[in-house]
Structure formats: structure tokens, C-alpha cells
Amino acid sequence: MNTYQGLLMLRRNAHRLPRTPENEALRQRMTRTYSRLYHSYRTRREAMLAAPPSVGRGALARAQMIPPVPPTL
Template sequence: MSACRLFLLGLLLPVLSSCTGLEIKPLLGQTLQLPASDFGPESLSAPLLGANAGQKTVVVYLGLSEKQIEARHPSSQFCHVPVVKGIQHLNRNVAGLPRDPAHAELRSRLITTRSRLMDYYDTRRIAFNSVPPFTGRGFMSRRAMMPPLGTTR
């Protein structure tokens, strides 16, 4: 009997020791930091980031208050942008750009930035809405809680 217990313990120890490195990171506390140049030239990004934001880093956030963002990233060094406003701003700018070779590089950069923001938004949206059907949120319309954002591709 004791040999069987030792054998089972020998099997369980590697499994249990492999679980010690698990670190759970909260989704809503994370931010995305991008250079201001990813939002286009100052003439396009000024309505979202403000004037003279070219040297600042843009902090994109979701699920945090402005006070929490200000405590982590002071306004003197960072521009704070909610992810939904950032995506909507980029959608308008991409749709408004002419489709000619002169604007191809700028269009590509704005679309890449929008894709990064969409991935950031969708990661949090999917994690928030992925619940078993037997919990309280599971029976609600998931689209009504955090609707997906359209793109202009």
C-alpha cells in the first residue's frame, strides 16, 4: 500500500511543481503604449491627442478611470486615449485618406495601428464575455454589453 502511495506521489510532484510558475495578470489593468507617430502626422492626430503630442507616448486603456491612468502615466509625458475613441478616430482617418500611392504608407501605418487597438479591445471583450451560460451574465445579450467595433477595410 505504501509503495502505491509513493508511486502516486512521485507522479504528482512534477505536475504540482510545474504549476508554481503560474502568474495571473488582470486584463483590465493593462494598457497599450504606442508612439504618437502611429496615429499619423500631427494634422491627423491632433483632434485625438491634442497639439504638440508628437514627442509623447500614447497610452491606450480600457476599463480604467482617468484618475487611475493619470496616477500611472502622468499627462506631462503621456497622452491618454480610451481604446474605443482611438479606434473610431483611426476609422475616420483611414476612410478619409485618398487611395493613391502618395498616401499608401500613411494608410498602411494607420491600419496597422487600428489592428493593434482592435486586438487589444477584442482580448478584453472576449475575456469579459466568455462566461459559462449558468452564470448571471451568460444569459444576457453579449453584444449589448460590449459591442464589436466595425472597421473601414
């Protein structure tokens, strides 16, 4: 599983998790995990998009390779 899929899975599971006091610890853990993964993902995405088009990666292809995700759950 890659980072993008992990972020999507965490978002999907967090939205499905019932908001009960029993689940609050799990929700906080998922939020911390998401923020760590997001930092890594955003760093790679920004580096990829910062490469000039002359490198051989077109802007559209780059945007499709690494789509944006929300910064928080």
C-alpha cells in the same frame, strides 16, 4: 481616449483619406495600428462576454459596454 474610440477614429480617418500614392505609407501605418488595437480590444471583449451572467453583468449590458467592431479597416 479608450480603445474603442481609437478604433473608430482610425476607421473614420482611413475612410476620409484620399487613395493616392503619397498617402499609402500613412494608410499602411494606420492599418498596422488598427490591427494592434483590435487585438487588444477583441481580447478584452471576449473575456467580458465569456463571464457567466451570474457574475452580475447581464448579457445586454455587456454587449452595450463593449460593442463589436470590424477586424480590419
